[in-house]
Amino acid sequence: MTELLSGFPLQACNTLGVRASAQWFARIRSHADLLAVLADDRVAGLPLYVLGGGSNLVLGGDVAGVVLKVEIPGRRLVREDDEAWYVAAGGGENWHDFVQWTLAQGYGGLENLSLIPGTVGAAPVQNIGAYGVEVQDCFFELTGYSLSTKETRRFDKHTCRFSYRDSVFKQEEAGRWLIGEVVFRLPKRAEIRTTYGDIERELEVSALPRTPAGVAQAVINVRRRKLPDPAVIGNAGSFFKNPLVSAALFEQLQLEHPALVAYHQADGSYKLAAGWLIDQCGWKGRRLGPVGMYEKQALVLVNHGGATGADVAALMQAVQADVQERFGVALEAEPVWW
Numbered sequence: 001m002t003e004l005l006s007g008f009p010l011q012a013c014n015t016l017g018v019r020a021s022a023q024w025f026a027r028i029r030s031h032a033d034l035l036a037v038l039a040d041d042r043v044a045g046l047p048l049y050v051l052g053g054g055s056n057l058v059l060g061g062d063v064a065g066v067v068l069k070v071e072i073p074g075r076r077l078v079r080e081d082d083e084a085w086y087v088a089a090g091g092g093e094n095w096h097d098f099v100q101w102t103l104a105q106g107y108g109g110l111e112n113l114s115l116i117p118g119t120v121g122a123a124p125v126q127n128i129g130a131y132g133v134e135v136q137d138c139f140f141e142l143t144g145y146s147l148s149t150k151e152t153r154r155f156d157k158h159t160c161r162f163s164y165r166d167s168v169f170k171q172e173e174a175g176r177w178l179i180g181e182v183v184f185r186l187p188k189r190a191e192i193r194t195t196y197g198d199i200e201r202e203l204e205v206s207a208l209p210r211t212p213a214g215v216a217q218a219v220i221n222v223r224r225r226k227l228p229d230p231a232v233i234g235n236a237g238s239f240f241k242n243p244l245v246s247a248a249l250f251e252q253l254q255l256e257h258p259a260l261v262a263y264h265q266a267d268g269s270y271k272l273a274a275g276w277l278i279d280q281c282g283w284k285g286r287r288l289g290p291v292g293m294y295e296k297q298a299l300v301l302v303n304h305g306g307a308t309g310a311d312v313a314a315l316m317q318a319v320q321a322d323v324q325e326r327f328g329v330a331l332e333a334e335p336v337w338w
Helices: 031-038 095-104 197-205 212-226 247-256 274-280 309-327
Strands: 005-009 021-028 048-051 063-070 075-080 084-090 139-146 152-156 177-187 234-238 262-264 270-272 291-293 300-303
Touching: 021 031, 031 063, 048 177, 063 177, 095 212, 197 212, 247 270, 270 274, 274 309, 291 309, 300 309
Parallel strands: 021 063, 048 063
Antiparallel strands: 005 021, 075 084, 084 177, 139 152, 139 177, 234 300, 262 270, 291 300
């Protein structure tokens, strides 16, 4: 049975390293643990917050309510057919470790998502993506536990309503569910995706095989070069979404800025590289108090030590204002704010 802890420090539970504490904190390792916490009179009527790896989170201050730290374990092959393997993982599993486990079993499909921090349960909430692949591409279904009715519900790809860095769990169902298990459909004839230049170059330079495992290693190599390790310097990964703009705005911007980095989308729109926009505004490696944009990747906001949620908000707003003024493009932050 899980223990309900009061005044629990959260600095080690968010990769940005912001200092804050939770009024109540519980580690959830099973559905039974969740039901026990929900039945506890001490937390009746208090707000509930679901926490995974804390890698996409900004704490604005102490959390008044109950923080439910998801630590549900498990990795298993559910079934297979002629086309695919169906693989399940507990919501508390470390995402990168799970991806590497699938590759070790010979299951390709998730290799481009290697080294993304966080948990399996958080992956579909954010519809995490990298190097041309998103979770929705290999998603099959998940099991959610309601925080209000205590029911268990299955969500398929349609009901998750995935879009770029988004899902139903960030929209009308936000804060209503704890994800206990996710099932992925990994095709037996998986397509190797190396359309991003960094990955293609890494495969060539490191003489890596064009296999799922080879692509995974290329992704790991590139991410380690570009992104800071949260154990060394606090960060929440890519802090801003790559903005989507119309073809007309893209053409206008390209005329004014020939080096503009953008990716054409199937619907005719363009996805701009937010890191490039931020870099052009002079924020790469620049600090504002105890926070700044990382010197090797302008898209990553880092905590140089002692930052508060207010410090993070101030830098975020300054960067957004500069990009809006120079390019007429609105940047949206990726992390969830508590």
